[in-house]
Amino acid sequence: MIFEEIRKRAVDQWEALRNETHILVGAATCGRAAGALDVIDAFKNECSRQGLDVPIIPVGCIGLCYAEPLVIISKPESLRIAYHNITQDFVPRLVEGYIMGDDPCLELALGTFETDDREVPYIPELPRFEHELRIILRRGGYIDPENIHHYIANGGYGSLEKALRMAPEQIIEEIKKSGLRGRGGAGFHTGLKWESCHHANGTPKYVVCNADEGDPGAFMDRIILESDPHEVIEGMIIAGYAVGAQKGYIYVRAEYPLAIDRIRNALRQGEEIGILGENILGSGFCFHIGIAEGAGAFVSGEATALVAAMEGRRSEPRLRPPRLAEAGLWGLPTLLNNVKTFAYVPFIIGSGIDEFTSIGTEKSKGTAVFTLAGKIQSPGLAEVPMGTTLRSVVYDIAGGMLNEKQFKAVQIGGPSGGCIPESLLDIPIDFDSLREAGSMMGSGGMIFMDENDCAVDTARFFLDFTAKESCGKCTMCRMGTLQLLSILDDITTGKAKMEDLELLRQLSEDIKMGSLCGLGRSAPNPVLTTLRYFADEYRAHILEKRCPALVCKDLIAYYILPEKCDRACEHCILVCPTEAIKGGKGEIKVINQEKCSKCGTCLEVCPPQYCAIIKISPICNLPPITIEKGDSAEGG
Amino acid sequence: MNEKGEERSAEELHTILEEHKNHGKGLIPILLEVQKEFGYLPKEAMKKVAEVLGIRPVDVWGVATFFNQFRLTPLGKNHIKVCMGTACHLAGGRLVLEALERELKIKVGETSDDGHFSLERVACIGCCMLAPVMVIKDKIYPKMSSFKAEESLIPYRQESKPED
Numbered sequence: 001m002i003f004e005e006i007r008k009r010a011v012d013q014w015e016a017l018r019n020e021t022h023i024l025v026g027a028a029t030c031g032r033a034a035g036a037l038d039v040i041d042a043f044k045n046e047c048s049r050q051g052l053d054v055p056i057i058p059v060g061c062i063g064l065c066y067a068e069p070l071v072i073i074s075k076p077e078s079l080r081i082a083y084h085n086i087t088q089d090f091v092p093r094l095v096e097g098y099i100m101g102d103d104p105c106l107e108l109a110l111g112t113f114e115t116d117d118r119e120v121p122y123i124p125e126l127p128r129f130e131h132e133l134r135i136i137l138r139r140g141g142y143i144d145p146e147n148i149h150h151y152i153a154n155g156g157y158g159s160l161e162k163a164l165r166m167a168p169e170q171i172i173e174e175i176k177k178s179g180l181r182g183r184g185g186a187g188f189h190t191g192l193k194w195e196s197c198h199h200a201n202g203t204p205k206y207v208v209c210n211a212d213e214g215d216p217g218a219f220m221d222r223i224i225l226e227s228d229p230h231e232v233i234e235g236m237i238i239a240g241y242a243v244g245a246q247k248g249y250i251y252v253r254a255e256y257p258l259a260i261d262r263i264r265n266a267l268r269q270g271e272e273i274g275i276l277g278e279n280i281l282g283s284g285f286c287f288h289i290g291i292a293e294g295a296g297a298f299v300s301g302e303a304t305a306l307v308a309a310m311e312g313r314r315s316e317p318r319l320r321p322p323r324l325a326e327a328g329l330w331g332l333p334t335l336l337n338n339v340k341t342f343a344y345v346p347f348i349i350g351s352g353i354d355e356f357t358s359i360g361t362e363k364s365k366g367t368a369v370f371t372l373a374g375k376i377q378s379p380g381l382a383e384v385p386m387g388t389t390l391r392s393v394v395y396d397i398a399g400g401m402l403n404e405k406q407f408k409a410v411q412i413g414g415p416s417g418g419c420i421p422e423s424l425l426d427i428p429i430d431f432d433s434l435r436e437a438g439s440m441m442g443s444g445g446m447i448f449m450d451e452n453d454c455a456v457d458t459a460r461f462f463l464d465f466t467a468k469e470s471c472g473k474c475t476m477c478r479m480g481t482l483q484l485l486s487i488l489d490d491i492t493t494g495k496a497k498m499e500d501l502e503l504l505r506q507l508s509e510d511i512k513m514g515s516l517c518g519l520g521r522s523a524p525n526p527v528l529t530t531l532r533y534f535a536d537e538y539r540a541h542i543l544e545k546r547c548p549a550l551v552c553k554d555l556i557a558y559y560i561l562p563e564k565c566d567r568a569c570e571h572c573i574l575v576c577p578t579e580a581i582k583g584g585k586g587e588i589k590v591i592n593q594e595k596c597s598k599c600g601t602c603l604e605v606c607p608p609q610y611c612a613i614i615k616i617s618p619i620c621n622l623p624p625i626t627i628e629k630g631d632s633a634e635g636g
Numbered sequence: 637m638n639e640k641g642e643e644r645s646a647e648e649l650h651t652i653l654e655e656h657k658n659h660g661k662g663l664i665p666i667l668l669e670v671q672k673e674f675g676y677l678p679k680e681a682m683k684k685v686a687e688v689l690g691i692r693p694v695d696v697w698g699v700a701t702f703f704n705q706f707r708l709t710p711l712g713k714n715h716i717k718v719c720m721g722t723a724c725h726l727a728g729g730r731l732v733l734e735a736l737e738r739e740l741k742i743k744v745g746e747t748s749d750d751g752h753f754s755l756e757r758v759a760c761i762g763c764c765m766l767a768p769v770m771v772i773k774d775k776i777y778p779k780m781s782s783f784k785a786e787e788s789l790i791p792y793r794q795e796s797k798p799e800d
């Protein structure tokens with residue numbers, strides 16, 4: 001079938017949907033965690049109870065994690081409204097109110113997609129969207145990821161059709177001119193990679209999509225695959241055509257079952273309508289894509305390690321050169337790009353390089369996609385033009401810090417990245433500025449920290465992760481990260497000396513030099529950046545045995561403020577797992593520090609009207625225990 | 637596992653390996669399927685996989701012990717995963733993990749003697765806005781704390797009692 005016919009059929013189907021009332025429910029993994037599947041069931045039940053035949057479509061994610069489960073109700077000749085934090089209980093109200101009636105249920109609405117003079121906020125004008133610019137996330141959450149026609153009706157596969165009419169060299173030239181840099185973290189020029197694979201000798205060639213998102217705290221690749229899988233597939237087919245490959249693989253973590261399902265379904269549909277497989281769109285070009293399941297190893301994100309895993313071996317990186325473009329999967333030329341990198345390709349080919357290069361900075365073109373998590377108001381997914389400042393991401397897009405706490409730092413790029421402090425909030429986000437600040441774009445996970453987060457403990461957390469995930473090939477990485485971890489352990493438990501700081505710094509530099517792959521070379525980044533920007537905290541831990549953020553367990557003590565303790569309340573006593581709290585009915589409660597395991601449960605259950613339990617650091621600052629009425633805490 | 641179950645699993649292993657012969661699947665997908673069937677990777681099954689693929693058992697063992705997804709011991713009836721991603725860590729994930737260790741009297745990576753519970757720490761399940769998160773049998777428990785985690789165990793404990 002020629003593409004025009006395919007497109008026409010898709011547009012007809014899409015228009016038909018838009019002309020009837022329908023419900024979209026955000027049901028990516030995050031939406032499901034928030035209860036989206038129950039909401040879908042509730043809509044089905046309610047609609048059938050009311051005798052309504054309304055399509056209820058599970059879609060992907062529009063990136064507003066804080067608003068999940070998110071529901072969009074479209075009515076022809078009426079407003080298309082998004083509703084946030086919808087649980088089953090709200091479903092009858094929405095069905096009776098807006099689907100059957102004319103009441104837009106504004107109290108539940110996030111906003112509308114059409115300008116309107118009623119009191120519904122206009123979504124594109126929400127502060128968040130004013131600062132975002134969506135290229136690869138633009139369809140996510142608005143189309144059915146399991147229906148290829150939705151993708152095609154919204155511009156999908158038009159770029160493939162265009163690319164197949166171009167010469168492969170011409171496509172590579174376009175990608176080079178666009179300045180697109182790999183979104184896997186290192187920022188290598190995509191066009192150059194394609195070019196060397198194109199020129200490499202050896203057949204067959206392979207195209208591999210790296211969807212092994214291993215950074216704890218990053219999930220944008222998963223969301224793209226769950227929300228708009230065809231976008232990535234289209235990019236891969238164009239890449240295959242440009243480099244001369246006939247076979248592609250998407251290497252995706254087994255931990256992402258929904259993404260795998262949606263890719264599998266998308267591939268099947270692509271083959272059915274002739275966009276994938278033999279003789280694509282009558283061009284004579286053949287390209288097949290398979291799924292390679294990964295089994296969870298952070299190091300597999302490294303290109304050569306990923307190939308090793310695909311070949312059924314331990315995921316250990318090897319020395320480069322030869323580059324994968326010359327000798328990759330099964331020793332054959334292989335083009336390996338990240339999910340997001342492929343996702344930009346259809347846009348660049350379809351809209352032209354000028355459109356793409358007009359966005360971003362001189363050396364970092366286009367947009368950057370981040371997951372925003374940690375102590376912020378509105379966690380979620382954001383796509384911003386390169387060059388946007390971190391300050392704008394925190395305060396305009398993420399809605400500022402949670403509970404109006406003080407911003408302390410943002411960790412960008414997970415365990416490979418670094419902590420960036422308040423003083424650098426005005427640096428622009430691009431590959432090079434972040435590197436200068438000691439961090440990196442990395443996977444694109446941003447975790448925001450406030451005054452209650454300890455810089456040393458955070459560095460320890462990341463080192464604990466990288467030490468576990470080191471594949472063990474290079475001694476400096478295998479033993480060095482363990483050594484860093486043990487020094488950090490000493491610091492967080494108050495056993496370190498000041499000389500240890502120099503040792504940390506020196507060892508970090510050595511690990512960077514003595515490791516083969518990105519895992520080892522970037523593992524010390526969290527230590528180096530926290531040492532650079534939060535040296536005071538390190539000193540407080542070592543010299544005063546004090547954790548300023550009251551996090552490090554061995555340096556804090558729980559204490560019940562006698563003047564605030566309500567004598568009649570016994571919440572803390574009932575939950576204490578070690579029976580460390582003493583005090584009978586009508587007495588002030590006291591914690592026996594020797595028995596206390598510092599689990600924090602008492603602080604959690606102490607009723608908010610009292611807030612009698614606090615954390616104290618250093619421990620030597622604990623007030624002397626005063627016991628009332630004979631019964632002594634020590635006596636227990 | 638009872639005898640009938642073992643027989644069925646042996647059959648299933650046979651099917652998985654036969655399918656491999658026809659489709660030339662890689663080692664990792666095969667091991668994932670074996671694990672799906674058995675709940676873990678039994679030594680005998682790994683040996684069989686090595687035999688069919690024509691590779692040394694140590695190479696299968698190497699892969700099985702390398703990747704986080706593979707388990708060498710059976711899981712408990714109620715498998716609990718505690719997320720230790722960055723966001724969960726900052727929000728107090730460690731206290732949740734410690735509370736579960738204390739309550740279940742097992743350490744991370746272990747299965748309780750009665751086989752009812754097993755506990756695992758995972759790197760990130762991608763629900764950072766719900767941090768700290770734990771998962772019991774695929775049900776996600778958002779915004780946990782040590783106290784809430786203890787409470788969440790109650791229904792699973794009751795359900796396991798009649799079979800004792």
